[in-house]
Structures are given as structure tokens and as C-alpha cells.
Amino acid sequence: MRVLILGGDGYLGWPTALRFSARGHEVAVVDNFSRRRWHREQGTDSLTPIRDLDERIAAWHEVSGKEIQSYLGAIEDGDFLEEVVAETRPEAVVHYGQQASAPYSMASREKAVETQHANVIGNLNLLFAIRDHVPDCHLVKLGTMGEYGQPEIDIEEGYIEIEHKGRKDTLPFPKLPASLYHCSKVHDSTNIHFACRTWGLRATDLNQGVVYGIETDETAQDERLINRFDYDEIFGTVLNRFCLQAVIGHPLTVYGAGKQIRGFLNIRDTLACVELAMINPAERGEFRVFNQFTEQFSVLELAQLVKHAGEHLGFSVEVQHVENPRVEKEEHYYNAIHTKLLDLGLEPTLLGEELVESMIHLIERHKKRVIESSIDPHTRWNPVKSPAGQA
Numbered sequence: 001m002r003v004l005i006l007g008g009d010g011y012l013g014w015p016t017a018l019r020f021s022a023r024g025h026e027v028a029v030v031d032n033f034s035r036r037r038w039h040r041e042q043g044t045d046s047l048t049p050i051r052d053l054d055e056r057i058a059a060w061h062e063v064s065g066k067e068i069q070s071y072l073g074a075i076e077d078g079d080f081l082e083e084v085v086a087e088t089r090p091e092a093v094v095h096y097g098q099q100a101s102a103p104y105s106m107a108s109r110e111k112a113v114e115t116q117h118a119n120v121i122g123n124l125n126l127l128f129a130i131r132d133h134v135p136d137c138h139l140v141k142l143g144t145m146g147e148y149g150q151p152e153i154d155i156e157e158g159y160i161e162i163e164h165k166g167r168k169d170t171l172p173f174p175k176l177p178a179s180l181y182h183c184s185k186v187h188d189s190t191n192i193h194f195a196c197r198t199w200g201l202r203a204t205d206l207n208q209g210v211v212y213g214i215e216t217d218e219t220a221q222d223e224r225l226i227n228r229f230d231y232d233e234i235f236g237t238v239l240n241r242f243c244l245q246a247v248i249g250h251p252l253t254v255y256g257a258g259k260q261i262r263g264f265l266n267i268r269d270t271l272a273c274v275e276l277a278m279i280n281p282a283e284r285g286e287f288r289v290f291n292q293f294t295e296q297f298s299v300l301e302l303a304q305l306v307k308h309a310g311e312h313l314g315f316s317v318e319v320q321h322v323e324n325p326r327v328e329k330e331e332h333y334y335n336a337i338h339t340k341l342l343d344l345g346l347e348p349t350l351l352g353e354e355l356v357e358s359m360i361h362l363i364e365r366h367k368k369r370v371i372e373s374s375i376d377p378h379t380r381w382n383p384v385k386s387p388a389g390q391a
């Protein structure tokens with residue numbers, strides 16, 4: 001298949017490009033290196049020493065004999081993106097090319113605007129490019145479980161059948177996004193759904209949970225193919241952060257009570273899910289939604305797991321409850337349905353101590369690169385401290 005991956009230099013985009021290339025797909029990637037730039041601006045970095053995209057691609061060619069084409073530019077530039085789509089004529093576009101950090105989007109007005117501009121406009125440009133050049137192409141869009149929030153009812157996969165005043169309909173599941181980043185993903189879903197209904201495009205929105213892990217089969221083949229690993233308060237996700245904190249002797253930063261529950265998945269399963277969606281495309285006119293995670297955990301359960309695994313390896317690990325910088329429910333009902341990817345054949349990689357220990361080993365190899373001042377949370381959802389209460 002001809003596949004175009006937006007955000008192909010990123011944490012998920014790079015290993016996806018390698019996996020698809022390894023499996024014989026014709027892969028082109030687009031990136032504007034914004035994640036690298038945001039790190040430079042805030043004085044942080046990936047734990048792992050990632051190479052430049054050109055160097056990574058050359059190394060992959062050396063290792064596998066396969067080519068990956070690259071395009072450097074911002075998808076917010078509609079003319080640029082249109083040219084890339086017209087030239088590559090993809091059968092599938094995998095869209096990861098977004099600002100994906102909730103804290104970044106809450107740090108200032110400028111960063112909120114930047115997030116929504118990059119995400120919403122980039123996605124809109126993509127919809128037009130697909131409509132005008134490759135209308136049969138399948139858009140596989142990375143969404144987020146955070147679009148739904150934590151309602152007091154079970155979360156369905158995208159749609160819910162509602163009976164209201166004696167009439168019934170199946171409608172998009174209600175949304176309660178948890179940050180201005182998560183809001184941008186809701187806006188994207190609305191726009192993609194509209195494009196499917198109106199222009200007959202085909203799309204799958206992958207509402208993904210929180211990803212953890214570092215390596216995939218392909219990135220492990222050569223040191224130059226290594227994946228990025230973020231652990232700072234802005235770009236690091238919770239389990240990755242806890243593993244790193246255990247290694248350097250930093251108390252695990254549980255925000256508030258720690259009873260917040262989220263869906264989680266291993267990075268290898270992200271790639272498997274995206275591939276399953278891609279090779280089983282949506283119908284023309286269909287806006288399909290999959291909930292993409294494999295297990296639910298509370299933050300505290302993860303902290304306890306990392307503490308056990310860390311202590312088993314000889315680290316002394318303390319779990320600390322820090323004041324929650326976010327406005328979010330700290331104790332809530334959570335049951336999200338996630339059967340559609342399993343029905344397509346997903347075989348989940350389940351989280352256990354062994355997996356955490358393997359992450360700890362990899363982190364240990366690079367621990368000299370840790371910038372410890374970037375770990376504690378400083379970005380507050382509500383710096384004004386008005387009585388807004390819980391999300």
C-alpha cells in the first residue's frame with residue numbers, strides 16, 4: 001500500500017514508518033520537527049539520543065535495504081500539504097502530525113492557540129487535500145480517549161444509541177475533553193465526520209489511550225533507529241515518567257489522589273492497531289471510531305507496579321502524592337468499551353512487572369542525559385485558582 005505518515009519523525013510516527021516499510025508498504029513521511037523545536041524552546045530533550053530524520057532514514061536503508069521518502073514542512077501550510085498528497089497519491093494517510101501534549105496546550109494563551117491552529121487547521125487542510133486529489137484514500141487519524149472525558153456511564157466506541165422523547169437515533173458519543181489539546185481532537189473528529197458525510201471520504205478515528213514503552217521490533221535493530229522517549233512534565237506520559245523517576249531516585253509524581261483511571265496501551269500495540277485499521281479500511285462515506293487501548297489502570301496502580309518492579313531491580317522507589325496541577329476528577333467511574341480492534345485481530349501486549357523492568361533497563365542506559373529540573377509539574381490548568389472545582 002502507498003502510505004503517507006504525517007508526523008513521521010515522532011514517538012509514534014517514526015516506529016510506524018519503520019514497521020510499515022519493513023512489511024513492504026511504500027512509505028512517505030511528513031514532519032516539520034516541531035516536537036524537537038518545542039523541546040529546544042523549553043530546555044528539555046528526549047532521554048534517548050535520537051538522530052536527525054535524514055540520518056535515521058539512511059540507517060534504515062542500510063539495515064533493511066528499504067527506502068522511506070521524506071517531506072519537510074508544516075501541514076498547517078495547505079499548499080505544501082496539497083502538493084505532497086498530489087505527488088505521493090496515498091491509499092492511506094496516517095495522521096499523527098499534531099501537538100499532542102495536554103499540559104503544553106494549557107501553559108499559555110499562545111500555546112493553546114498554537115495547539116488548536118496546528119491541530120485543527122492541519123487536519124482541515126488534509127481533508128481538502130484528500131477530497132481534491134485522492135478521494136478514495138483512507139484517513140487513519142489518531143484521536144484520543146480524552147475526547148470522552150470521564151462520564152458516569154460506559155463509554156461506547158464513537159457512537160451511542162439514544163432514546164429521547166419516544167424517538168431513537170445513533171449519535172456521536174458525548175464529549176467532555178480534558179484540556180485545550182483534547183478539545184482540538186474533538187474539533188478534528190467533528191470535521192472528519194462532516195467530510196465523510198458530505199464528501200463521501202472514508203476515515204477511522206483511533207481514540208487512543210495513554211501510550212507507554214520505548215522500543216519496537218524495528219527501532220531495536222540499530223542504535224541509530226532508536227525512538228524518542230519523553231519524560232518531562234510537558235511531553236512525558238505517566239507510566240514512562242514513573243519508570244524514569246524510579247531509575248533516577250525521584251519520587252513518583254502521583255497527581256492528587258491518583259485514583260484517576262485511564263486506558264493504556266503499549267507502543268507496539270499502537271502500531272498493530274494502526275496497521276489493522278489501515279488494512280481493513282472504512283467504507284466510502286463512513287466515519288469509523290475505534291477505542292484504542294488494551295487495559296485500564298488508575299495512576300496509583302501504575303505507581304505501585306513501578307515501585308515493585310523498581311525495588312525488584314534494587315532501586316529504592318518512593319510514591320509521592322503531589323498537588324494536582326490539572327483540573328480533573330481524581331476518583332470516578334470508568335468503563336470504556338474497546339472491542340473493535342480486538343475483533344479485527346489485535347493481540348494485546350499486557351502490562352506487567354517484566355515489561356516495566358525492561359523499560360527500566362533501557363532508561364538506565366541513557367540516565368546520564370536526564371534533565372531532572374524538567375520532571376516536577378509546573379503547568380497548572382487553572383493558575384487563577386477560581387472556585388471552578390473539578391472537571
Ligand code: USQ
Pocket residue numbers: 100101102103143144145146147208209210211236237238239241253254255256258260262263299326328
Ligand atoms: N499523571 C500523574 N502524574 C504524572 C503525569 C500524569 O498522576 O507525573 C496523571 C494525570 O493527572 C492524568 C493521567 O496521569 O490523570 C494521564 O496523564 P498523561 O500525562 O500520561 O496523559 P494525558 O495528559 O492524558 O495525555 C496523553 C497523551 C495524549 C493522549 C492522551 C490519551 O499525551 O496525546 O491523547 O494521553 S488520554 O489520556 O486517554 O486522553
